[in-house]
Amino acid sequence: xxxxxQHPSRVICKSGTSVKIECRSLDFQxxxxxxYRQFPKQSLMLxxxxxxxxxxxxxxxxxxxxxxxxxxxxxxxxxTVTSAHPEDSSxxxxxxxxxxxxxxTQYFGPGTRLxxx
Amino acid sequence: xxxVMQIPQYQHVQEGEDFTTYCNSSxxxxxxxxxxxxxxxxxxxxxxxxxxxxxxxxxxxTFQFGEAKKNSSLHITATQTTDVGTYFCAGxxxxxxxxxxxxxxxxxxKP
Numbered sequence: 001x002x003x004x005x006q007h008p009s010r011v012i013c014k015s016g017t018s019v020k021i022e023c024r025s026l027d028f029q030x031x032x033x034x035x036y037r038q039f040p041k042q043s044l045m046l047x048x049x050x051x052x053x054x055x056x057x058x059x060x061x062x063x064x065x066x067x068x069x070x071x072x073x074x075x076x077x078x079x080t081v082t083s084a085h086p087e088d089s090s091x092x093x094x095x096x097x098x099x100x101x102x103x104x105t106q107y108f109g110p111g112t113r114l115x116x117x
Numbered sequence: 118x119x120x121v122m123q124i125p126q127y128q129h130v131q132e133g134e135d136f137t138t139y140c141n142s143s144x145x146x147x148x149x150x151x152x153x154x155x156x157x158x159x160x161x162x163x164x165x166x167x168x169x170x171x172x173x174x175x176x177x178x179t180f181q182f183g184e185a186k187k188n189s190s191l192h193i194t195a196t197q198t199t200d201v202g203t204y205f206c207a208g209x210x211x212x213x214x215x216x217x218x219x220x221x222x223x224x225x226x227k228p
Contacts (some may be wrong), residue, residue: 095160110158
């Protein structure tokens with residue numbers, strides 16, 4: 001199946017700093033990528049839909065100025081958590097659908113564990 | 118908005134017992150997908166169902182899509198310890214660009 005990479009896998013930062021997370025589709029082009037947040041033992045919460053060449057679409061309750069998304073190319077989307085606080089500590093996962101596949105499969109990245117001290 | 122409910126939240130079984138998780142949507146779906154997330158890992162695609170009443174099998178796993186395309190189930194026959202993890206359904210409405218995930222069912226298997 002298609003491969004999606006995510007970097008970094010883990011990050012620890014001080015409160016008030018910004019953290020950038022990269023999501024790459026390695027062997028296919030993704031005009032759309034999804035960013036999720038998952039708290040321990042909870043479901044995936046969709047934060048935003050990243051669209052190549054246009055603005056991201058944010059879900060209700062997600063601050064677009066705090067979670068900056070840039071979809072600069074057909075293989076790369078970035079999520080920047082600005083002025084991170086301890087409550088932003090979570091598991092962030094991206095996914096990308098392979099539009100050329102027969103099934104609308106979402107391929108998930110391995111996730112990024114963010115810990116804000 | 119669309120809601121996708123999944124039950125049960127947790128299921129503990131003895132190895133060899135069967136397991137079923139159910140997914141119900143508040144709206145009619147164009148398709149439903151099932152994912153498995155191992156502890157500490159990320160979700161991995163299992164299958165997609167599209168047709169009303171569709172049944173698909175993958176070895177010990179049986180997936181069903183309801184006639185009304187509003188519910189689905191995943192049944193595992195004779196569970197093994199390798200089946201542990203959280204199983205998520207994700208339903209997509211017609212003409213919607215995104216899927217809505219259920220809360221997941223976490224399966225633990227006692228050897």
